[in-house]
Amino acid sequence: xxxxxxxxxxxxxxxxxGRPEQPKExxxxxxxxxxxxxxxxxxxxxxxxxxxxxxxxxxxxRKSGPLNNAPSRTGSFAGTASHSGPxxxxxxxxxxxxxxxxxxASASMKKTNSGPLNKHGEPIKKSSGPQSxxxxxxxxxxxxxxxxxxxxITSGPLNSSGAPRKVSGPLEHTGSINKAHSFSVAHNPxxxxxxxxxxxxxxxxxxxxxxxxxxxxxxxxxxxxxxILGAVRNAILLIVVVVLFGVVAALFTWNSCRGRKAxxxxxxxxxxxxxxxxxxxxxxxxxxxxxCGNVPLESSFQKVPRCVYTSTSLYExxxxxxxxxxxxxxxxxxxxxxxxxxxxxxxxxxxxxGLRALVKTGYGARVTPYVDDSVVIDFNAANxxxxxxxxxxxxERKLSSDDRIMQLKEGYIKEGSTVSVMGxxxxxxxxxxxxxxxxxxxxxxxWAKCIFPATLEGIVLRCEDASKIxxxxx
Numbered sequence: 001x002x003x004x005x006x007x008x009x010x011x012x013x014x015x016x017x018g019r020p021e022q023p024k025e026x027x028x029x030x031x032x033x034x035x036x037x038x039x040x041x042x043x044x045x046x047x048x049x050x051x052x053x054x055x056x057x058x059x060x061x062r063k064s065g066p067l068n069n070a071p072s073r074t075g076s077f078a079g080t081a082s083h084s085g086p087x088x089x090x091x092x093x094x095x096x097x098x099x100x101x102x103x104x105a106s107a108s109m110k111k112t113n114s115g116p117l118n119k120h121g122e123p124i125k126k127s128s129g130p131q132s133x134x135x136x137x138x139x140x141x142x143x144x145x146x147x148x149x150x151x152x153i154t155s156g157p158l159n160s161s162g163a164p165r166k167v168s169g170p171l172e173h174t175g176s177i178n179k180a181h182s183f184s185v186a187h188n189p190x191x192x193x194x195x196x197x198x199x200x201x202x203x204x205x206x207x208x209x210x211x212x213x214x215x216x217x218x219x220x221x222x223x224x225x226x227x228i229l230g231a232v233r234n235a236i237l238l239i240v241v242v243v244l245f246g247v248v249a250a251l252f253t254w255n256s257c258r259g260r261k262a263x264x265x266x267x268x269x270x271x272x273x274x275x276x277x278x279x280x281x282x283x284x285x286x287x288x289x290x291x292c293g294n295v296p297l298e299s300s301f302q303k304v305p306r307c308v309y310t311s312t313s314l315y316e317x318x319x320x321x322x323x324x325x326x327x328x329x330x331x332x333x334x335x336x337x338x339x340x341x342x343x344x345x346x347x348x349x350x351x352x353x354g355l356r357a358l359v360k361t362g363y364g365a366r367v368t369p370y371v372d373d374s375v376v377i378d379f380n381a382a383n384x385x386x387x388x389x390x391x392x393x394x395x396e397r398k399l400s401s402d403d404r405i406m407q408l409k410e411g412y413i414k415e416g417s418t419v420s421v422m423g424x425x426x427x428x429x430x431x432x433x434x435x436x437x438x439x440x441x442x443x444x445x446x447w448a449k450c451i452f453p454a455t456l457e458g459i460v461l462r463c464e465d466a467s468k469i470x471x472x473x474x
Contacts, residue, residue: 185342190295190362194311194341198368200263202256205454218245255452262451264370266443267420267462275432276353278425283437286350286357287420290413293345295362299412300340301393302375308346308361309371309413309461314338317405334407338399343367343461348421348434357432359421359459366436366458377408413463422460434459 008020185191197204218241225238273284292306300312315334316325329335345362349355361367379390381403390408394401413419422441423434436458443454 185297188295189364191297191342191344192362192364192367194343194367194369196336196339198341198366200260200368200370200454202252202259202452202454205259205452214248218248221245251450251452254450258449259451259454260370262446262449263443263454263456264462266446267370267422267460270422272352272420274352275350275355275357275425280425280427282425283423283441284425284434285420285422286348286434287418288349288351290359290415290417290419291347291349292415293347293358293362295344296415297342297344297412299410301377301390301408301410302412304412304414306415307412308415309341309343309369309463310410311341311369311371311373311412312339312408312410313341314399315407315409317407319405322404337406338397341369343369348419355432357425357434359423359434360436361459361461367461368456368458369461371411371413371461371463373409373411375408375410379406379408380404413461417463420460420462422456422462423458 006019007015007017009015221241221244222238225235225241228237229235267285270285272287273282275284275286278284290308292308296305297307297310298305299307299310304310314337316322316329316337317334318324318329318331320331322331325335325337343361346359347356348359350357377387377390379387379401384391384401391401393408421434424437426433426435440455440457441460443451443456445451445453
């Protein structure tokens with residue numbers, strides 16, 4: 001029976017409607033084989049050389065013919081993959097994979113060779129064995145040594161197992177590092193190196209003319225009293241002169257011992273000012289928390305980091321037959337042998353207003369510090385062997401210990417400490433600063449305490465150590 005609709009019979013005898021399908025061309029199947037490392041030589045890399053239309057040595061290129069379908073790629077982590085179908089010109093960038101088929105690479109692509117070379121500068125040829133299917137394949141370059149199990153990319157020579165070769169050699173002593181650090185701090189223009197003259201001294205506060213006038217009056221009184229005593233047998237004038245001299249000597253001794261404490265009391269009782277209302281050029285006292293500036297400091301002995309002020313002083317006691325620590329060192333007294341005092345610019349946050357000001361104490365500014373010592377170390381011949389750190393500190397500064405009786409004092413202002421600063425307010429382009437005053441500040445006479453007037457030059461720093469002073473008999 002005829003029908004208007006075409007039909008055809010299948011191979012199993014079943015009649016179905018429609019036209020029979022045209023037989024499709026069977027696509028060739030490709031198999032990818034893991035390829036070992038070739039050293040990057042394109043000319044000797046087998047299938048990889050086909051990618052750049054470069055003939056390989058000793059083997060025929062294997063092609064599967066042009067493919068019409070979309071390219072498919074099968075890759076593995078080991079760096080093997082296969083491509084089928086036409087490849088665009090930018091496929092040359094995918095040089096990590098091996099490709100089969102007709103490949104047209106860009107003529108402008110540059111060839112780079114890598115891998116070991118022989119003595120003539122040519123790549124070393126090395127065969128890795130036949131591929132699957134019996135087709136031989138040649139690879140260039142030697143297999144690199146096994147990398148360390150950590151997977152890190154290292155530089156430098158490798159040993160036979162592929163791990164980085166350990167190179168041993170002399171290391172610099174830590175003393176040289178500390179010495180370089182102290183040298184850089186001492187010669188940094190942003191750091192002010194303070195001298196012993198910047199500390200309080202009663203003798204420097206007394207004008208020389210007044211001191212010599214008192215001595216001259218005493219000598220003249222003694223001479224006159226002695227003459228009257230010998231002439232009229234009256235010792236009243238001599239007694240008066242001796243009493244007056246005793247009173248003056250007692251006042252001098254009292255001020256020498258209590259003068260620094262009196263100045264600290266003057267600074268503590270000086271009223272605090274508020275930076276928000278302070279005028280330009282006004283002398284103020286500001287109390288607050290300090291933070292480091294551009295150049296943080298480190299203490300010399302304890303190695304305390306991020307300080308704005310450090311002071312390490314070494315004193316030596318001179319007995320009758322001992323050597324002097326300095327030219328002005330007298331017997332049976334403590335003399336300064338070495339001093340390291342540094343201060344740099346820092347910031348202070350006012351407690352009252354909360355404003356932050358830059359304190360200009362660096363670059364050679366005049367500074368008068370009143371900072372309590374945080375640690376005191378006593379050293380003598382009896383405990384010489386129990387203080388290696390102190391002996392190392394002396395050795396770094398080329399100071400001999402011998403059998404001397406020494407004492408080390410160290411103080412510092414660490415970041416976050418509470419500090420009182422006295423100076424002149426200066427406003428410059430919305431930057432609030434505290435700078436040294438042009439004229440020194442006088443404390444005046446404290447008659448109730450029998451304290452003579454003293455002068456405070458430059459910026460005054462006052463910091464009390466919150467903890468008690470540590471006395472360490474090393």
